[in-house]
Amino acid sequence: MTKKPVFDIAVIGGGPAGLSAALTGRIRNKQVALFEHRSFSQKLQKAHTVENYLGLPELSGQEMMRQFADHCLKHQPTLIKEKVMNIFPGNEMFTLLTPDATYEAKTIILTTGVTSAVLLGGERELLGRGVSYCATCDGMLYRGRDVAVISYTPEGESEADYLSEICLNVHYLPQYKETPCVNDKVEVLHSKPLEVVGKQTVDELITDKGTLKVDGVFILRHSDPVENILPGLELGAGDVILVKRDMATNIPGVFAAGDCTGKPWQIAKATGEGLVAVFSAIQYLDQQSRKTADGASDKIQKNV
Known part of the structure; x- marks a missing residue:
């Protein structure tokens, strides 16, 4: 930087x-x-x-x-x-x-x-222990691991693309109307996030359509x-x-x-x-x- x-x-x-x-x-x-x-x-x-x-x-x-x-x-x-x-x-x-x-x-x-913004369940408690607001800042911590990206703005697409270069699996959950444009390595899931779950660090992201086993959750909002x-x-x-x-x-x-x-x-x-x-x-x-x-x-x- x-x-x-x-x-x-x-x-x-x-x-x-x-x-x-x-x-x-x-x-x-x-x-x-x-x-x-x-x-x-x-x-x-x-x-x-x-x-x-x-x-x-x-x-x-x-x-x-x-x-x-x-x-x-x-x-x-x-x-x-x-x-x-x-x-x-x-x-x-x-x-x-x-x-x-x-x-x-x-x-x-x-x-x-x-x-x-209304915080997700578990977001505040797990901030810094699997929950992050910046893929560029924290992405390397999840090299070779599974992550989810929850984005309320199309700006999150470039973050998901970057994570797909270093992470094992990237699940992208767009929370905006526009059709997301991400690379083929990123799995786009049209679901609503409900809660981040974990004891010491993040273990799961619960959505309205199921549960994702992930090590990190990146949440990208306008503010x-x-x-x-x-x-x-x-x-x-x-x-x-x-x-x-x-x-x-x-x-x-x-x-x-x-x-x-x-x-x-x-x-x-x-x-x-x-x-x-x-x-x-x-x-x-x-x-x-x-x-x-x-x-x-x-x-x-x-x-x-």
Whole structure:
């Protein structure tokens, strides 16, 4: 995987909250990575008319989203069209893992929206012990073994093809309307997954049409539950991210904004929280910079 430069701020999600945060971060001259692997808030783009956003009356959701994105991108954040699979905290920065590369950032702003996915039975319990969200990341662990790929998007087809090169048998369960296009090594099963079963590791995938004996289950959705992206993140009722008034989470250097922090699910709330979150991230960066400078000064004085 290719190593990338260190960003001051990584914004995960390109809806109103993420674009608001990325815009102000760039205006404040910070190096901002904007991770948006889809096409900017499909939820908002489906709105026929938005009536209650101050100063922009009677716009369609699609037109409003276009204006938001154009405004933000003119200030040139680094737009990364990749899905963030995992975020790992380090001593001074965070490592972000996508299917294609690794990235590093000093602060994180989560603007992931609302995840509508309902987890399968056993999915959370067996995550990391046979359940994975990234074939590129974990595929080699299952070389010569049987796996199932459950995909809610056609993007999963390339993952299944890759796994077929290294695994013994690959069962592909498409959960979308389009006809899947995978190679002949992949077995396509038009069945609904119900539960992942195993004691220490995955043993079976139960579907509405039978049971598959597999060692690994790869689940590919448009978006994953945020606690799976960043373990240890404190959540409240309804799996919303708990934040303080400054949009800080329980993990230092991580902030959240928009629908992922809870109701009301409104555009004005999202853009406002994105603004607060990025100002808080900038303040955090300044504090860390001062600590580093003070530490270096103390070291010099001790050596004099």
